[in-house]
Amino acid sequence: MSTNAESTLSDGMYSKLIDNERSYLDESDASGPDVQHNSVLSVTPWRGASRQGGQGSYRLASMCLAVLCAVLLISLVAVSAHSRNQAQGLPGPQVAPQNQSEGQTQMQTQSADVAVLTESLAKLHKERDDLQKERDDLQKERDDLQKERDQLLTQTGPQSVTSAPKSAAPTIPCAHPWLQFNSSCYYISSFSDSWEDGQNFCQEMDGHLAIIHTPEEQTFVWDQLPRGHWNAYWFGLSDESTEDDWVWVDGTKLVGGFWEKGEPNNHINEDCGYIVKTQVLERKAIQSWYDAPCSMHWPFICEKEMGAPQ
Ligand SMILES: [Ca+2]
Ligand SMILES: [Ca+2]
Incomplete structure (x- = not known):
């Protein structure tokens, strides 16, 4: 149920x-x-x-x-x-940071390159300075050697080794490398010096910077000089004591002279006389004197009497 x-x-x-x-x-x-x-x-x-x-x-x-x-x-x-x-820094959204990192690396590389170049430039400057100093030292050594050679040449010429007595000196011609004109001997230096040191050198050789009185003497001296762009040679004239009062190294006053046109002009406090011979054939011996600062370094012309010690 x-x-x-x-x-x-x-x-x-x-x-x-x-x-x-x-x-x-x-x-x-x-x-x-x-x-x-x-x-x-x-x-x-x-x-x-x-x-x-x-x-x-x-x-x-x-x-x-x-x-x-x-x-x-x-x-x-x-x-x-x-x-x-993003959390792990994988490629994708990290492109910007990567580019930033590359930029930093490039800047570091460029900075390193600049440092290397700067160091190289400093080395080159130092090498240049060293070379310039070496060049100056060599030039001084060359001048000293030329000066010594000139001294030896003027002291040991063929006539200087003779045993002739000094009383016979007036009859002795000028010893090489001295050149004779009338009763004087002339020497043209192969090295450069200031006007004063040139005079000192000539005096050591029993002479003096050349004193030139006549056109013939001036022409003879000028003819001995080589031609060049601006071949300049000190000679024995200056107005160092009184401006425009030109005096020879023996103390006598200048009479006349063989100045170039416009000279002497004391352009930059020029108190010493020099002769110029250039490659221009039209230039004249009797119109070749200039004045210049006495501290300039140029070759010079010595003169001494033919009877002076050789
Ligand atoms: Ca002067
Ligand atoms: Ca002058």
């Missing part, structure tokens, strides 16, 4: 449920299908074609939901990977 009673109760509940579903579906048919409708239909054994359409919509909705989930999952994975790359 109890079993029959339970069966009857169960059948009643089932019938009630069916009835409820029927009444719900009847109401819903008027407003069209929806998800809840289809979900009910999927478990409702009565509806024929309507039940088939509801199952297709459900699958489509499920697929769309799955696709959306997949898209969300992919997005989450991408965002996560992006965040990891």
Whole structure:
């Protein structure tokens, strides 16, 4: 009995449920299908074609939901990977820092190059200064050697080694490299010096800077000089004591002279006389004197009497 009673109760509940579903579906048919409708239909054994359409919509909705989930999952994975790359400094968004690092490296390299070039330039300057000093030392050594050679030449000429007594000196011609004109011997130096040091050298040779009185003497001296761009030679005339009062090294005053036109002009405090011979053939011996600062270094012309010690 109890079993029959339970069966009857169960059948009643089932019938009630069916009835409820029927009444719900009847109401819903008027407003069209929806998800809840289809979900009910999927478990409702009565509806024929309507039940088939509801199952297709459900699958489509499920697929769309799955696709959306997949898209969300992919997005989450991408965002996560992006965040990891940023944290680990991997390629991608780190292009800018990498470029900055490359720029810093280039600047460091350029700075190092500048330092190397600066050091090289300093070395070159030092080498140049050393070479200039070496050149100056060599020039001084050359001048000293030429001076010594000239001293030896003027002291050991063929006549200087003779044992002739000094009383016979007036008859002795000028010893090489001295050159004779009338009763004087002339020597043209092969090295340069100031006017004063030239005079000192001549005095050491028992002479003095040349004193030139006549056009013939001037022409003789001038003819001994080589031609050049501006070959200048000190001789024994100056106005160092009194401006424009030209005096010979023996203390006598100048009379006349063989000045170039416009000379002497004391252009830059010029107190010593010199002779110029250039490559211009039209220049004249008797118009070749100039004045210049006595400190300039030029070759010079010595003179001594023919009877003086050789
Ligand atoms: Ca002067
Ligand atoms: Ca002058």
